[in-house]
Amino acid sequence: MRIPILSLLICLALAATGCRTTPSPDALQPLAANEAVQAATLSILALPIAASLYMAGVRPPKGPPILATGSEAEIQAAGVADARADAAKGRPRVCHAGGYAAGPVGVPPEHLYLVKALPKVSLPVGCTAPFARQAVLYAEAYNKEILQHLLHQ
Secondary structure: OHHHHHHHHHHHHHHHOOOOOOOOOOOOHHHHHOHHHHHHHHHHHHHHHHHHHHHOOOOOOOOOOHHHHOOHHHHHHHHHHHHHHHHHOOOOOEEOEOOOOOEOOOOOHHHHHHHOOOOEEOOOOOOOOOOHHHHHHHHHHHHHHHHHHHHOO
């Protein structure tokens, strides 16, 4: 199955480069079986595919990759773990998340002065941002952990 698909990709690549006589996929079977040709063909085709996906707006989510793949518990655990790691390095940050009025979720108003000057963790923000709900979960867990660290310093 892999070889016929690769043969078809080679045909498409040859046609895209302006080759006027594109061989049939059957004629390319021996060529497609060569691993070096497979790697070269896939590398040639990967760049235009990645560029077209980027131009179409298909981008990886802003923030930690766990936002796209994790359950609620996994996202919260990642927030806590990341906060502890940042605190241990002596570089605490604050997460802003939410919809229209994004802010440091999980930080009570009386403690905002503690996080006001901290650098921000880059997370999806806004009503229509992909993974915004997951970002709120992560931010709340992260901020609560960082706040505990700051209060007990």
